[in-house]
Amino acid sequence: MLKKTTLAVIGLAASGFAFAGTMGPVCTPGNVTVPCAANLWDLGIQALYLQTIYGGAKERAAINQFNHVENDWNWGFRAEGSYHYNTGSDISVNWTHYSSDTGQAGFIGLIPVAPFISPFTQANQNRLDQINVVAGQHVDVGLVKKMRFYGGMQYANIQTEVTNYYPSAFIPPLAQRSPISLFDNSDFKGFGPVLGIDYSYNVTPAFSVTANGATSILYGTSRYDAGYVAENVALVLSSTYNAKKIVVPAFEAKLGLNYAYTMPQGVMNFEGGYQVINYFHALKTQPLQNPLQPILSTDYGLYGPYFGFKYLGNA
Template sequence: MFKLKGIIIATGLLSSSIGFSGTMGPVCTPGNVTVPCPTMGWGVGIQALYLQSLYSNINLSAVNIGSASGTRIYKDLDNDFDWGFRLEGSFHFNTGNDLNVNWVRWHEDFENRLTPIPGTVLVPGAPEINTISLATRYYSNTDFDSVNAEFGQHVDFGEFKDIRFHAGAQYAQIKSRFRANQVISGAPPEFADLNGSDSLTDTLKFNGGGPRLGLDMMYNWGNGFAIYGKGAVAALVGETKYYNNSPFSDEDGNRSRPVRSSYTGLVPELDAKLGAAYTFPLAQGNLTLDVGYMVVNYFNPLHISDLDLNTAQETRLQSDFGLHGAYAGIKWIGAV
């Protein structure tokens, strides 16, 4: 009898727990993964870019302005933000497919004047002389171009989310020039040979191409508003070059000559964007306005080379090249 009651109680508790577990909340139903209905159309767009260049090598981002107590002092060159643009054209077809070609063009001009504290000269039998002055003006200009050709597939993940997957190729070209003009004056007669001016220009270049993959993720708030995140990665193979106009010199301990260096290398690239968009539906298509922030980085596309003629040893220093900043643009997609 007691055994039968125990079985009944255990069965009742099990039934109760099963019934309770089924009342924890509604079952989550995943949204459907779909593609758009077949359509055909053309798209054009333009964006204004306001970007600043970034370099990982201190020789390209800072300059030695002197020393104090044996410690070198560097000043950040703090490159300016400059304007560029992005143009794109696209053809939309089938169930969410597109072919897209876009071109990014950016140019920078930068000038910085540095005037260190007048130097101190020790003359035998005389007190310290603080008359030497050094005025340095640094110039740099950079040209950046990239062209992407993409094949994309639009996929809807439920009612609010969609992703565009794309694959294609990129061609990129980077050219940076740095010039330092120095004027030394005020040296006493014993050091008169220090007075004068000189100019040294360094040119760094890269051009190459390769495959590129990426995705554009968007969340639609409704009423035409959306936020998005975009990312892509590329692997470029190309030639990196460096040359300068260093003067010939055969002075003992200070032998130098112009340097030219080039090699072929692999350059990975990453880019990312975060932004918001608003789309106006029109009778013949859609007009989209968007704003956002972007970051792009090329890993070691640039290098500096130096040759010590006393030891016949080459020193090669590499540098990343990057851009970051804001953008705003407009795009129209019309149905055929």
């Protein structure tokens, strides 16, 4: 009897130990694959509706308050083309262009002659041209997630031109009165590596959520040129110039939706979303446009919606 009881206890303990050590269902990760070998091409165009924003140093003295210039929303575009080869590899070129003109009034600032403080109106122009040449690799993560990793080179040309128009003032060197204007210009041209990733999640076979993130490091020249001019005789009353080689980090982010319409000879993709672009410390400025202030670095950024289409066809 004792032997039977002992064997029963040992058997129960062994079965309990075996149960405690048993693992649950084993999760199998999704497969990461590349597309089958194919030769394809695509062409696309996007309309951009963006607004420019500068860093905090680029301020203006407004009547009764300190304020920065609110640039107008304006249209730009992004054109792109790619050649796809092998198993998901591609070479891609894209060009982003944006420009905006803004006119504002209600500001007050300094002038180099009496009365030294004067109201003014302002014309503000800015422009961005960005060109990327990159190589990419497409991968499928499971059935609904797709990713594209890419890297290459980026060129950026940023220009801002600001002109203040002041009422007529007495100019001692001329012994007469003349309207005064202030030119306040800064630009950056740089070139460097860019890395990024495109991501899409298929909600249905035709409809997907898309995201993009990219970063670049550009080396180039940032210039600043400012001065006061007596308009009647184009006499420069004072001027400041600065040029410096700098390294500018930049980033770009997008979040959007894509609809793919399959056609007999290819696929037409309709896409739209929201994007942000920022170049850190790319431009130069003097706070409140005061020639006695030090020259500081300031950011240049763009943000707003985009929409467009891209056609993918067989080579």
